[in-house]
Amino acid sequence: MANLFTDFLGIKSPNPFWLASAPPTDKQINVLRAFEAGWGGVVWKTLGSQIKNVSSRYSAVDYNGSRVMGFNNIELISDRPLALNLREIRECIRLFPDRAMVVSLMADNDRGSWHELIKRVEDTGAHGLELNFGCPHGMTERGMGATVGQDPEIARLVVEWVMEAATVPVITKLTPNVHSVVPTGRAAVEAGSQGLSLINTIQSVTGVDLDSLVPNPNVAGRSTFGGYCGPAVKPIALKMLTTIAQDPVTSRVPISGIGGISTWKDAAEFMLLGSTSVQVCTAVMKHGFRIIEDLCEGLSNWMDSKGFLQTSDFIGRSVPTLTSWEELDMNYHIVARIDPAKCIRCGLCYIACEDASHQSIALTPGNPYNTYTIKEAECVGCNLCKLVCPVDDCISMIEQRHGPEYLNWKEFERRGLPLNDH
Amino acid sequence: MIRENRLTAAEYAQNFSDIHPPFETRDAALVDANRCLFCYDAPCTKSCPTGIDVPKFIKQITTDNLRGSAYTILNANILGGGCSRVCPVEKLCEGACVYNLMEETPIPIARLQRYSTEKAMAGGWGLFRRAAPTGRRVAVVGAGPAGLSVAHVLARSGVEVTIFEKEPRGGGLMTYGVAAYKVTPEFCAEELDFILSVGGIGIEYGCALGVDISLDELRRSYDAVFLGIGVGLVRELSIPGETLEGVVDAIRFIYAIRADGYPAVAVGDKVAVIGMGMTAIDAATQARRLGATEVTIVYRRTEEEMPCTKAELDLAMLDECSVMWLTAPKEVVGEDGRVAGLVCRRMRLSDPDSSGRRAPVDTGEEIRLDVDMVIKATGQMPYGGLVAPEVSPAVEGIAPVFAGGDCVNGGKEVVDAVQAGKEAAAAILNYFAKS
Numbered sequence: 001m002a003n004l005f006t007d008f009l010g011i012k013s014p015n016p017f018w019l020a021s022a023p024p025t026d027k028q029i030n031v032l033r034a035f036e037a038g039w040g041g042v043v044w045k046t047l048g049s050q051i052k053n054v055s056s057r058y059s060a061v062d063y064n065g066s067r068v069m070g071f072n073n074i075e076l077i078s079d080r081p082l083a084l085n086l087r088e089i090r091e092c093i094r095l096f097p098d099r100a101m102v103v104s105l106m107a108d109n110d111r112g113s114w115h116e117l118i119k120r121v122e123d124t125g126a127h128g129l130e131l132n133f134g135c136p137h138g139m140t141e142r143g144m145g146a147t148v149g150q151d152p153e154i155a156r157l158v159v160e161w162v163m164e165a166a167t168v169p170v171i172t173k174l175t176p177n178v179h180s181v182v183p184t185g186r187a188a189v190e191a192g193s194q195g196l197s198l199i200n201t202i203q204s205v206t207g208v209d210l211d212s213l214v215p216n217p218n219v220a221g222r223s224t225f226g227g228y229c230g231p232a233v234k235p236i237a238l239k240m241l242t243t244i245a246q247d248p249v250t251s252r253v254p255i256s257g258i259g260g261i262s263t264w265k266d267a268a269e270f271m272l273l274g275s276t277s278v279q280v281c282t283a284v285m286k287h288g289f290r291i292i293e294d295l296c297e298g299l300s301n302w303m304d305s306k307g308f309l310q311t312s313d314f315i316g317r318s319v320p321t322l323t324s325w326e327e328l329d330m331n332y333h334i335v336a337r338i339d340p341a342k343c344i345r346c347g348l349c350y351i352a353c354e355d356a357s358h359q360s361i362a363l364t365p366g367n368p369y370n371t372y373t374i375k376e377a378e379c380v381g382c383n384l385c386k387l388v389c390p391v392d393d394c395i396s397m398i399e400q401r402h403g404p405e406y407l408n409w410k411e412f413e414r415r416g417l418p419l420n421d422h
Numbered sequence: 423m424i425r426e427n428r429l430t431a432a433e434y435a436q437n438f439s440d441i442h443p444p445f446e447t448r449d450a451a452l453v454d455a456n457r458c459l460f461c462y463d464a465p466c467t468k469s470c471p472t473g474i475d476v477p478k479f480i481k482q483i484t485t486d487n488l489r490g491s492a493y494t495i496l497n498a499n500i501l502g503g504g505c506s507r508v509c510p511v512e513k514l515c516e517g518a519c520v521y522n523l524m525e526e527t528p529i530p531i532a533r534l535q536r537y538s539t540e541k542a543m544a545g546g547w548g549l550f551r552r553a554a555p556t557g558r559r560v561a562v563v564g565a566g567p568a569g570l571s572v573a574h575v576l577a578r579s580g581v582e583v584t585i586f587e588k589e590p591r592g593g594g595l596m597t598y599g600v601a602a603y604k605v606t607p608e609f610c611a612e613e614l615d616f617i618l619s620v621g622g623i624g625i626e627y628g629c630a631l632g633v634d635i636s637l638d639e640l641r642r643s644y645d646a647v648f649l650g651i652g653v654g655l656v657r658e659l660s661i662p663g664e665t666l667e668g669v670v671d672a673i674r675f676i677y678a679i680r681a682d683g684y685p686a687v688a689v690g691d692k693v694a695v696i697g698m699g700m701t702a703i704d705a706a707t708q709a710r711r712l713g714a715t716e717v718t719i720v721y722r723r724t725e726e727e728m729p730c731t732k733a734e735l736d737l738a739m740l741d742e743c744s745v746m747w748l749t750a751p752k753e754v755v756g757e758d759g760r761v762a763g764l765v766c767r768r769m770r771l772s773d774p775d776s777s778g779r780r781a782p783v784d785t786g787e788e789i790r791l792d793v794d795m796v797i798k799a800t801g802q803m804p805y806g807g808l809v810a811p812e813v814s815p816a817v818e819g820i821a822p823v824f825a826g827g828d829c830v831n832g833g834k835e836v837v838d839a840v841q842a843g844k845e846a847a848a849a850i851l852n853y854f855a856k857s
Contacts, residue, residue: 065456347462
């Protein structure tokens with residue numbers, strides 16, 4: 001059986017699954033329940049100067065009957081007294097010494113506040129610190145959170161302050177509300193941050209209530225931009241993660257991946273693109289801590305099936321396969337094939353191809369069932385039909401190479417090869 | 423013994439309550455609506471005689487556009503509410519659902535259709551508006567599904583419609599000929615009100631063609647006449663004993679249940695129902711529900727050939743009716759002028775003939791059923807000479823006659839009658855446009 005043990009800058013956890021800094025890690029009662037359920041570690045909800053929250057705080061995006069495809073919050077950092085948080089952190093570490101305890105920090109914008117906060121937190125015995133440079137709402141109006149993460153020079157300065165005081169590993173959490181996460185990532189690493197985590201939430205408006213005409217979440221007839229997370233943001237997070245994993249500076253440090261991780265498959269994908277540990281929040285907000293069981297079992301079974309003995313066998317394995325577009329092989333060509341035995345005659349492939357792609361599917365009328373077949377000469381191999389088909393493996397994409405050798409765009413152009421004639 | 427009033431009021435209410443409970447909540451409807459794949463050129467739509475755009479109306483449920491959903495249904499089938507209760511969907515839309523090809527449960531289209539149409543009827547949504555009056559007047563004979571369908575399309579087109587109905591209530595077989603647990607009398611009345619709410623349709627009740635009014639009169643007084651008068655005579659068994667007391671035809675039996683109320687309808691202790699169509703099932707199950715202790719359905723072919731759907735057969739089985747396959751009635755035996763038994767012969771199926779049909783052949787083996795009531799449900803005969811949609815053309819000063827529904831097709835589903843009404847309305851409007 002695969003070994004899920006994770007060592008992140010010396011912060012050890014029995015599995016790579018940490019709870020992200022958020023409401024599930026705000027109190028001892030939650031964290032102890034999480035550890036009892038089997039979570040490998042937590043990033044304690046961000047500590048700083050005590051704040052006050054509003055009501056309501058969350059809103060969500062549902063899709064085709066599935067609740068909370070995306071989730072949005074306007075909550076600030078921990079609204080409980082710092083001393084209480086510190087006392088509970090110490091207690092959680094005492095009760096579960098084998099779990100990772102990282103504490104998220106957002107001090108006021110001066111060196112002294114950071115030094116003071118770091119010292120008090122380190123006194124609890126916490127194993128690492130995560131710098132919250134990403135919270136996109138509320139705290140930004142006070143010059144904190146994403147305001148720091150959006151300016152690499154400010155981020156660099158704050159990390160330098162932190163490194164003067166910190167004796168445990170420091171992870172800088174990056175905001176996605178930037179054109180690229182790399183500049184701030186580099187600044188943090190160059191200033192001494194030993195690890196990076198990403199992504200924080202994405203600024204959003206989840207929707208407008210069509211009765212009250214007020215956007216969600218409604219706070220007495222008004223709303224404010226919130227931070228978006230959950231399954232909907234995963235593809236964006238994976239892209240940003242990859243840019244950090246590929247950059248020569250930021251790739252030097254371990255990464256904790258965050259962004260819509262709900263299943264072991266999501267986790268495996270984040271790890272294949274460079275995450276050493278992964279952080280989960282929204283899935284727990286929706287289902288509770290019990291999801292840790294399948295996260296561990298699923299990942300372990302997949303590792304067994306692939307012959308991976310420990311997570312380091314595959315962390316970052318897929319990073320080199322993401323290249324620039326012009327490195328892609330233009331001789332590679334696939335065409336769709338519909339298995340008539342599996343086809344349920346729903347016509348979804350046909351109408352998608354007809355209205356939105358290359359009119360490459362033929363319809364032979366029947367009553368009530370039409371027959372659909374691929375016009376191979378017209379098919380560009382775009383995958384659309386396969387993507388919309390409701391039946392597994394009904395449509396397969398068959399390789400029909402244009403030529404045997406690897407041929408990228410630069411070479412294609414150099415040889416003056418012909419472009420499409422239609 | 424044949425007698426009425428076998429059960430308590432509570433038992434009648436229980437036995438005849440709606441067997442297809444609606445979705446209680448929006449969430450429940452959405453679970454199934456969201457399963458719909460939104461097929462292109464959808465098999466369900468192609469399998470609906472009225473061509474309801476099923477994927478569209480289901481999609482509209484998922485987008486909370488219930489008004490649009492109800493319009494999509496009712497614009498194609500003004501009796502879409504009733505059809506959601508009585509249609510044999512296993513052999514129409516739901517039977518064609520592509521999930522069947524996946525060996526998965528099909529979308530409960532009828533139940534979703536009921537969800538949208540019920541909201542529209544309960545809310546009194548005015549989904550249809552009348553065009554400016556054209557000055558044309560049409561007489562419709564029969565306020566059944568075909569007549570109501572033709573009337574609604576014509577009324578929307580600005581035609582003034584008068585319906586002549588021999589019964590005291592509208593709805594035709596929907597009101598008088600279907601098991602009450604499928605469409606309750608209250609629902610039939612609500613649906614009729616909803617249809618009439620478009621305006622421009624008047625109904626003369628208790629007005630029978632050939633008794634109170636003549637076709638000739640109608641042709642002279644209106645610009646066109648539509649006959650939607652339902653099926654003709656019940657097919658006779660032509661066996662000895664058919665006139666004994668206790669032999670009734672299913673149509674009349676079901677009519678009495680709907681017209682007179684449950685306690686007033688007499689039923690035997692042991693009942694034989696002859697036939698295996700939808701009407702036979704409705705008669706058998708309702709005989710049980712009225713308090714008969716034993717009901718046996720007698721059918722001369724096998725389950726392969728039965729005209730009713732599997733779902734209907736299951737209904738009869740759940741009501742503990744027994745079925746005798748390959749059994750044909752030969753004689754109703756009487757005592758003191760009353761039914762005392764039914765003598766049947768065992769049949770076998772012949773080899774398929776050139777059309778592939780296997781005829782029942784008498785094996786000579788005789789069986790006697792100990793029954794005190796026999797219900798005949800062996801079908802009805804269409805009126806000869808009625809050919810849809812235009813029966814007899816206009817002559818100088820005399821309006822043309824159109825016809826549709828059971829009286830033309832010999833007795834099919836409600837949904838077929840609705841479609842026939844739509845086609846007749848199109849033919850009438852086409853005639854008006856040309857004349």
